[in-house]
Structure formats: C-alpha cells, structure tokens
Amino acid sequence: xxxxxxxxxxxxxxxxxxxxxxLYYDHIEKNDEQIGAYxxxxxxxxxxxxxxxxxxxxxxxxxxLTGIPMAxxxxxxxxxxxxxxxxxxxxxxxxxxxxxxxxxxxxxxxxILGKVNLDEFAMGGSTENSYFHKTTNPYDNTKVPGGSSGGxxxxxxxxxxxxxxxxxxxxxxxxxxxxCGIVGLKPTYGTISRNGLVAFxxxxxxxxxxxxxxxxxxxxxxxxxxxDKFDSTSSNSGISDYTVNMKNDVKNKKLALPKNYLASGLxxxxxxxxxxxxxxxxxxxxxxxxxxxxxxxxxxxxxYIISSAEASSNLARYDGVKYGYRSENFNNxxxxxxxxxSEGFGEEVKRRIMLGTYVLSSGYYDAYYKKALxxxxxxxxxxxxxxxxxxGIIGPTAPTTAYGIGEKTDDPLEMYLGDxxxxxxxxxxxxxxxxPCGFDSQKLPIGLQLIGKAFDETTLLQLxxxxxxxxxx
Amino acid sequence: xxxxVVMGLEIHIELATNTKIFCTCTTAxxxxxxxxxxxxxxxxxxxxxxMNRKVVDFAIKAGLATNCTIANFSKxxxxxxxxxxxxxxxxxxxxxxxxxxxxxxxxxxxGQTKRIGITRIHMEEDAGKLIHDEGGTGSLxxxxxxxxxLIEIVSEPDLRSAEEAKIYVEKIRSIMQYIGIxxxxxxxxxxxxxxxxxxxxxxxxxxxxRTEMKNLNSFKSILRAALHEEKRQIKEIENGNIIVQETxxxxxxxxxxxxxxxxxxxxxxxxxxxxxxVPIKVSDEEIISFKNSLPELPQARxxxxxxxxxxxxxxxxxxxxxxxxxxxxxxxxKYDVPPxxxxxxxxxxxxxxxxxxxDEVPPFTGEQLAMVIKLVSKGTISSNMAxxxxxxxxxxxxxxxxxxxxxxxGAMNDEGALIKIIDEVISQNQQSVDDYQQGKKKAIGxxxxxxxxxxxxxxxxxxxxKMLVEKINNLK
Numbered sequence: 030x031x032x033x034x035x036x037x038x039x040x041x042x043x044x045x046x047x048x049x050x051x052l053y054y055d056h057i058e059k060n061d062e063q064i065g066a067y068x069x070x071x072x073x074x075x076x077x078x079x080x081x082x083x084x085x086x087x088x089x090x091x092x093x094l095t096g097i098p099m100a101x102x103x104x105x106x107x108x109x110x111x112x113x114x115x116x117x118x119x120x121x122x123x124x125x126x127x128x129x130x131x132x133x134x135x136x137x138x139x140x141i142l143g144k145v146n147l148d149e150f151a152m153g154g155s156t157e158n159s160y161f162h163k164t165t166n167p168y169d170n171t172k173v174p175g176g177s178s179g180g181x182x183x184x185x186x187x188x189x190x191x192x193x194x195x196x197x198x199x200x201x202x203x204x205x206x207x208x209c210g211i212v213g214l215k216p217t218y219g220t221i222s223r224n225g226l227v228a229f230x231x232x233x234x235x236x237x238x239x240x241x242x243x244x245x246x247x248x249x250x251x252x253x254x255x256x257d258k259f260d261s262t263s264s265n266s267g268i269s270d271y272t273v274n275m276k277n278d279v280k281n282k283k284l285a286l287p288k289n290y291l292a293s294g295l296x297x298x299x300x301x302x303x304x305x306x307x308x309x310x311x312x313x314x315x316x317x318x319x320x321x322x323x324x325x326x327x328x329x330x331x332x333y334i335i336s337s338a339e340a341s342s343n344l345a346r347y348d349g350v351k352y353g354y355r356s357e358n359f360n361n362x363x364x365x366x367x368x369x370x371s372e373g374f375g376e377e378v379k380r381r382i383m384l385g386t387y388v389l390s391s392g393y394y395d396a397y398y399k400k401a402l403x404x405x406x407x408x409x410x411x412x413x414x415x416x417x418x419x420x421g422i423i424g425p426t427a428p429t430t431a432y433g434i435g436e437k438t439d440d441p442l443e444m445y446l447g448d449x450x451x452x453x454x455x456x457x458x459x460x461x462x463x464x465p466c467g468f469d470s471q472k473l474p475i476g477l478q479l480i481g482k483a484f485d486e487t488t489l490l491q492l493x494x495x496x497x498x499x500x501x502x
Numbered sequence: 503x504x505x506x507v508v509m510g511l512e513i514h515i516e517l518a519t520n521t522k523i524f525c526t527c528t529t530a531x532x533x534x535x536x537x538x539x540x541x542x543x544x545x546x547x548x549x550x551x552x553m554n555r556k557v558v559d560f561a562i563k564a565g566l567a568t569n570c571t572i573a574n575f576s577k578x579x580x581x582x583x584x585x586x587x588x589x590x591x592x593x594x595x596x597x598x599x600x601x602x603x604x605x606x607x608x609x610x611x612x613g614q615t616k617r618i619g620i621t622r623i624h625m626e627e628d629a630g631k632l633i634h635d636e637g638g639t640g641s642l643x644x645x646x647x648x649x650x651x652l653i654e655i656v657s658e659p660d661l662r663s664a665e666e667a668k669i670y671v672e673k674i675r676s677i678m679q680y681i682g683i684x685x686x687x688x689x690x691x692x693x694x695x696x697x698x699x700x701x702x703x704x705x706x707x708x709x710x711x712r713t714e715m716k717n718l719n720s721f722k723s724i725l726r727a728a729l730h731e732e733k734r735q736i737k738e739i740e741n742g743n744i745i746v747q748e749t750x751x752x753x754x755x756x757x758x759x760x761x762x763x764x765x766x767x768x769x770x771x772x773x774x775x776x777x778x779x780v781p782i783k784v785s786d787e788e789i790i791s792f793k794n795s796l797p798e799l800p801q802a803r804x805x806x807x808x809x810x811x812x813x814x815x816x817x818x819x820x821x822x823x824x825x826x827x828x829x830x831x832x833x834x835x836k837y838d839v840p841p842x843x844x845x846x847x848x849x850x851x852x853x854x855x856x857x858x859x860x861d862e863v864p865p866f867t868g869e870q871l872a873m874v875i876k877l878v879s880k881g882t883i884s885s886n887m888a889x890x891x892x893x894x895x896x897x898x899x900x901x902x903x904x905x906x907x908x909x910x911x912g913a914m915n916d917e918g919a920l921i922k923i924i925d926e927v928i929s930q931n932q933q934s935v936d937d938y939q940q941g942k943k944k945a946i947g948x949x950x951x952x953x954x955x956x957x958x959x960x961x962x963x964x965x966x967x968k969m970l971v972e973k974i975n976n977l978k
Contacts, residue, residue: 106548227547231777345591389772
C-alpha cells in the first residue's frame with residue numbers, strides 16, 4: 030500500500046487515521062520480532078497525532094502525509110523520543126528539540142510510529158553495526174537488509190510503515206532500498222535540511238525517503254524539502270512540486286551508462302537486470318549511451334577519507350561529559366574520555382574515527398585529506414560535464430543483492446566496496462534514486478540506480494516513474 | 503651581553519553582538535550559569551551552526567580600522583581538541599583563509615611613532631568556563647560563554663619591550679572601542695592576550711626560541727608577565743641553557759610563569775574546513791561601504807581636541823586613549839564649561855579615583871562633572887571643595903548640589919564670620935604679618951592657608967587673599 034492510496038482512503042473516509050495507525054502497529058507486532066526494524070515505538074504520541082490528523086482530514090486540510098503512518102531512522106532527532114543512532118553511547122539520549130524534517134512532518138500531522146534501526150551512527154552497509162540488534166531482510170531472514178538505513182528499508186518492505194525517512198552519506202538510503210526491493214531517494218545535497226540529523230559526514234549527509242513507489246518518494250520530498258534557517262547548507266530549489274513532470278513522456282531523454290559500472294565485481298544477475306532495464310528505457314524512446322567516467326575509480330578512497338575525517342570531528346562530542354554514555358571507570362579527565370569512548374562506541378565507528386583522525390593529522394593531511402578533496406573536485410567536474418549532454422546516468426545501485434548476515438562482518442574492505450556505485454553521488458552532491466528492477470536467482474531484489482543533475486529531482490523522478498510504470502504493465 | 507626582546511601578541515576580543523556567533527542566545531556577560539545557552543551552543547547531536555553576519559561585519563570593521571586587507575573569500579575551519587569547556591570538542595575558527603590580513607597600527611613609544619604589523623584577524627567562537635568545585639569533588643561547566651563571538655588579532659613580532667606591548671594593547675583596545683565592536687572590558691575577559699616572546703643578543707638578526715604565555719587579561723599582567731619572561735629567558739641563556747619552545751601559564755598572584763606543555767606535547771588541532779558553514783564572501787562594494795561608515799578613530803579625535811578645543815597634545819592623547827573617557831569628556835563640555843577645565847578634572851581627580859577603584863569609566867556622568875565645575879565658577883564651592891564633591895559623587899553619584907548641601911561643603915560667603923577668623927589668624931601670626939609689611943609679599947600665602955585651614959577649605963581663597971591684604975594694609 031502506498032501513501033497515495035491511503036491518502037485517498039482517508040479523504041474518502043474509508044479508514045480513519047486511528048484505524049490506519051492501529052493497523053500498522055498490528056503489523057509491527059506481527060512482524061517486527063522477526064525483522065527487528067524498530068528500536069523505539071512511540072505509540073502514545075502516534076495515537077494523539079492520529080486524532081489531530083483526523084481533525085485535519087475532517088476539515089479538508091490534509092496534505093498527502095497527513096495521517097499516514099511512517100518511521101524515522103534513529104539518527105534523526107525527535108523531541109522527547111529517544112534518538113540512539115544505534116549506539117551505546119546515545120542509548121538513553123532524548124533530544125531537547127526536533128529535527129527540521131520532524132517539525133515539517135508534525136505540522137502535517139504525519140504519524141510517527143517509531144524510530145528504526147541503523148548501523149551505528151550510519152556507518153555501515155548491513156545494519157549489523159547497530160548496538161541494539163540486527164535487522165533482517167523481509168525477503169529472506171538470513172540476509173541483511175542493507176544499510177545503514179536498514180531499519181527504514183525493512184519496515185517499509187514488510188508493511189510496518191507506509192514510508193520511512195533514512196539518511197544517505199554514501200548510499201545508505203539507496204543500497205538498503207535495493208536490497209529490500211523498494212524505492213530510495215537521495216536528494217541533492219541541500220534539498221532537505223540536515224538540522225537534527227545527527228552528523229556522520231556533514232558534507233555528504235542527506236536525508237531522504239524510502240517508499241513503495243516513485244510517486245510516494247516525490248510526495249514525501251514535497252513534504253520535507255526546502256531551505257531552512259537552521260541549516261546554512263540548505264538550498265532553495267524553487268520547486269514546490271517535485272512530481273510536476275513525473276508522468277510526462279520520457280521519449281528522447283538521454284541516459285549515460287558508465288562503462289566501468291558494468292565491469293568486473295558486478296554480480297551476473299545484477300548485470301543482467303540492469304541490461305534488461307536499459308532495454309526497457311530504449312523501448313520507451315530513451316537513448317542510452319556508454320560513457321567513460323575515469324575518476325569514479327578513486328571515489329571509494331576519497332569517500333572513506335572525507336567521510337571518516339568529518340566523522341572523527343563530528344563524533345568527538347561524545348566524550349562522556351555532557352550527555353550519553355559515561356564510563357564508571359575513570360580517575361581523571363583523560364580516562365573519562367578514553368574509557369567512555371572506548372566502551373561507548375562500536376568497532377566500525379572506532380575504526381572510522383581512527384582513520385579520520387589519521388588523515389587529518391599534521392604531516393598526513395596533504396597526502397590524504399587534501400588529495401581526497403582534489404579528487405572530489407575532479408569527480409564533480411566529470412559529472413557536470415556528463416550532464417551537459419545527458420538527462421541522467423543509469424547503472425546498478427549495488428554490486429550484489431542482499432548477502433548473508435555475518436558474511437562480510439570480518440572484512441570491512443569488502444563491505445566498503447559495496448558502496449562503489451553510490452558514493453560518488455554523495456561526493457558530487459547529486460540526487461539519485463534506487464528503484465526495483467527484478468530479482469536474482471535467489472529471489473532477492475535488485476536495485477537500479479538513476480543519478481540526476483543537481484537540483485533536478487523532477488527529471489530524476491520522471492525517468493524513474495516511467496520505468497516503474499512500464500515494467501508494471 | 504645586551505639582549506633584545508622580541509614580542510608578538512595574539513589579542514582575543516569578544517565582540518559586542520547581541521547574539522552568539524552561531525545561534526540566537528544572548529552574549530550578555532554573567533547571568534545564572536547555563537541560562538544563556540541552547541542545543542546549538544551546547545553542541546547537542548544534530549545541531550548546526552549558522553553564521554551571525556554581524557560577526558563578519560564587526561571583523562571587517564576591525565580589519566579596516568587596523569589597515570588590513572579584507573578577504574573577498576574566506577572560510578571557517580574546525581580546530582579539534584578535547585576539553586570539557588568545549589562541548590563540540592572542536593572550536594570553529596579560521597585557519598588558512600582569515601577574514602583580514604596584512605594590516606598595521608601606529609603606536610607612540612617615548613614620543614616616537616612606531617608601526618606594528620598586524621599579521622591577521624580571524625573570527626572564532628569562545629568556549630565555556632569551568633568552575634572548580636571548592637570542595638574538590640569535581641568541576642562544573644558553565645556554557646554561557648560558549649559561542650560568544652571573538653576576533654583574534656595576531657601581530658607581527660614587532661614589539662621590542664614589555665612597555666611597547668602594553669602600549670600596543672592599549673591602542674588596539676582603544677581602536678576596537680572606537681569602532682564599537684567590543685567593550686573590551688578586561689575584567690570581564692572580553693579582551694585577553696597571549697604573549698609570544700623571545701630574546702636575542704642585541705644586533706643578532708635571527709629570532710631566538712619563543713615561548714607563549716596564554717590568557718593574560720589585564721594591562722598589568724601583560725606588562726609583568728612579559729618582563730618576567732624576558733628576565734627568565736636571559737637568565738637561562740646566561741646560565742648556558744637553551745630556551746625550550748613551549749606554552750607557559752602566567753600566575754599573576756605568584757608573579758611567576760609555569761610550563762604548560764612543550765612543543766612535542768603541543769596539540770595537533772587537525773584543522774579542516776567547517777563543512778556545516780558556507781564560505782564567507784564579501785564584495786568590494788561592501789568593503790568600501792564599511793570603510794565609509796567607520797566612526798572617528800583615536801587619531802582623528804586627538805586632532806579635533808587640539809584644533810577645536812585648544813587642548814594641549816598631551817591632554818588630547820590621554821583623553822582619547824579610552825573611548826569611554828573621550829565620550830565622557832565630550833558629554834561634559836556640552837554643558838558650556840571650558841574644555842581645559844574639564845580635561846584637568848578628568849586627568850586629575852577623576853582618573854585618580856578610577857585607578858583606585860579599577861574602573862574603566864566614572865560612575866557619574868559628564869553632565870555631573872560639568873555641574874561641579876559650574877559650582878566652582880559661580881563661587882558656590884571653593885576649588886578645594888570641588889575635589890571633595892567629586893570624591894563623594896564617586897561613592898554615590900548624586901546631584902553635586904545635593905552633596906554640597908548635605909555635607910555642608912558650600913563656600914563661606916558670610917563675611918562677618920570670615921572677618922573674625924582673619925582677625926584671629928593675624929593676631930596669632932604676627933611674624934608673617936611683619937614679613938609681609940616688610941615687603942615679603944609671599945608671606946600672604948601662608949596667612950591665606952591658615953584661614954583656609956580654619957574654615958575647613960570652605961572659604962574662597964581669592965576673597966580671603968583680598969580681605970587679608972586690606973586688613974594688613976589697614977593695620978599700618
């Protein structure tokens with residue numbers, strides 16, 4: 030079920046907001062023991078909100094999001110509701126304020142069912158790095174749901190929320206969406222306010238929706254995008270309705286297919302599906318041309334340097350002094366810091382803090398961080414050039430489908446390579462969407478990634494919608 | 503051997519914006535602990551800084567007033583280190599692209615003008631304050647000051663004595679007060695200096711190894727710390743030791759400095775561009791318009807005082823040293839009193855009381871001082887009494903006329919009573935009377951003094967003089 034359909038049912042009084050909310054809590058009760066998507070449920074607030082939503086619906090003031098039950102990744106601050114970031118260090122942290130996106134949802138009486146699981150501080154691609162529990166893939170409970178927004182993807186795929194918000198620093202919305210067979214949109218950097226999104230890598234982080242359909246993704250984007258006085262990196266795109274061109278014909282649009290996106294490392298089933306998808310586009314009159322993207326080979330290295338550098342600074346505030354976990358075991362300030370952080374952070378987070386600290390250290394800065402920034406400029410330039418000719422870039426979202434739980438936890442580098450198609454999008458600040466494009470031999474979903482021009486989500490949604498509708502025929 | 507001291511200063515100045523650098527909390531000094539803060543300035547997860555444009559404006563003004571080049575493009579950086587008063591564990595500051603660079607100011611040293619280079623001025627946020635529990639059970643943190651905007655003015659190593667350093671800080675302070683970007687109240691910590699100091703044998707070109715002394719917050723401590731460090735370094739060298747590059751802490755109570763950390767132990771701040779803030783762009787048009795809107799600077803005021811008020815250069819310089827005092831002076835002369843008289847009172851009685859009380863401004867207004875001066879010129883009080891009235895007014899800034907009445911300080915204009923006292927003085931000081939009559943005209947001064955003493959200073963000395971002369975002449 031989609032936002033659009035429930036919206037119509039609510040408007041037509043076929044269901045009440047309260048009934049809908051209860052229905053979703055029933056789903057959660059039935060399924061979440063198996064899936065493990067939620068960290069915190071906020072039933073009481075949700076019920077109150079359902080009543081307010083109903084009033085709005087009755088007064089014909091409902092927006093598309095009014096009364097629709099949804100979930101929020103647990104690294105987005107919700108006032109008076111625990112926001113853990115999947116970490117022991119923030120296990121009991123209750124923010125004193127709402128993220129801007131949460132304010133926007135509240136003002137439209139969206140129903141927040143609860144907060145969903147993630148890799149600790151959004152670092153990871155499998156949601157196995159959560160301090161609390163693992164989340165399983167609704168298609169196969171021995172597989173990971175992807176990550177870091179694994180809880181967001183899994184809860185939407187298993188009908189435990191109509192849609193969810195996630196965050197995407199290097200693919201954390203698109204890859205779990207691909208693994209769970211749903212739509213995941215990472216908007217242009219600056220489209221949605223980051224105020225209240227607990228920072229992992231500030232220059233790469235972006236909030237976005239995980240939905241059942243492309244149209245739903247557009248509807249959520251409409252509800253939460255916009256410039257924000259609390260985020261100076263947010264932009265005014267001037268677009269009030271991102272779905273405005275969605276249903277237009279895509280004939281004569283041009284897509285670029287980077288050659289190296291289909292090179293070695295890509296699972297054969299995934300490759301097959303992508304080639305199939307290209308045929309679908311061609312059938313609709315879209316031109317798809319192979320192009321060279323030479324700098325994307327350096328994207329993973331640049332990404333892990335930049336994101337870890339920013340993370341090492343962003344996560345320094347969790348020091349046991351003001352909020353969050355404090356070790357009981359210290360005799361002086363240095364021990365308080367060391368022990369609180371050693372005991373409070375998980376392995377992956379510590380790995381990245383060390384990596385980030387190293388690349389910023391004097392004597393190494395030029396060789397790593399500065400180089401990575403130069404690569405960033407080159408990657409941006411390369412994309413800009415492509416978009417002079419093309420309306421979008423097509424390729425896989427991830428090199429594989431969902432892998433087994435525990436399969437890659439011992440090999441972080443292998444895990445990092447799973448981000449190969451997604452990270453350059455964040456490095457360049459571009460919008461990208463992952464949409465389902467079939468299944469592999471194990472019946473696991475495959476994701477197709479479309480990358481768009483900066484602030485041109487409208488065309489991106491149009492291209493995605495056309496494919497979605499064409500294959501549904 | 504003769505040594506030369508080489509000093510450069512880093513002056514931190516709290517800007518007088520109403521709100522903090524990245525949030526809308528007040529910058530007011532004091533206040534109940536942890537009441538001037540919010541999720542942003544206490545570094546709550548997920549919060550973002552948003553630049554207060556006023557801070558940029560103030561920094562540009564500071565740069566223009568110190569002849570700096572203003573950058574059309576500058577950016578903020580993160581300076582990473584752990585300390586409990588720094589809630590984000592990084593300070594947002596500026597590293598390689600500061601807002602102002604390459605300026606100078608001129609200072610007066612022993613009647614000579616000396617140019618001191620300004621390397622750079624950058625913007626940054628202040629940290630909170632640790633309150634060490636008296637009971638020794640732990641430390642508490644007050645985040646009120648967190649995020650109060652600062653500029654750091656870094657000088658070239660152009661200063662050659664502790665005295666020069668003091669004059670330089672005074673001049674910087676005066677300029678910043680004039681352009682209205684800071685109150686520069688040192689006792690509230692809104693102006694603090696770090697002193698970088700080295701010594702070298704006179705005539706040597708290469709600099710010696712320097713040390714840095716942090717957070718000096720009074721002129722006295724800057725002067726003392728610099729003198730002490732100069733002596734310490736010379737002594738080390740003469741004893742055959744080498745100077746260790748290090749950061750030292752000055753203890754003003756003990757009059758000594760202590761090593762805090764050596765170069766090896768120095769923090770690696772891992773500066774990198776602050777990703778949450780957009781670069782700061784300033785157009786040439788904006789720079790020109792700031793330049794045109796700069797208020798009158800101290801040198802312009804000095805010239806005006808000399809030309810318009812006919813004050814001696816010495817008076818003009820002292821009065822304009824502090825903007826508050828210059829403003830006080832200008833308020834007083836609005837009430838139609840001679841500028842030189844006002845200047846005399848300020849540089850004499852008023853300044854003395856301010857020094858004793860460690861005040862930056864007198865507690866009364868320029869108008870009140872003008873009233874005192876008028877009371878003297880009208881003969882209501884004697885000039886001697888004027889200083890007493892100012893003294894009382896300093897303790898309790900009431901209307902001076904009220905003070906005169908309450909304390910009975912009015913001039914003795916009752917001629918009958920005065921004649922009686924004069925008669926007594928003449929009869930008790932026959933020797934002086936004789937001296938006067940024999941042509942030693944100076945003797946009259948002694949007699950006037952005696953009368954003034956008897957009247958407890960309330961009589962008008964001119965009147966007394968006149969009456970005494972008449973009386974003695976009549977005795978003949």
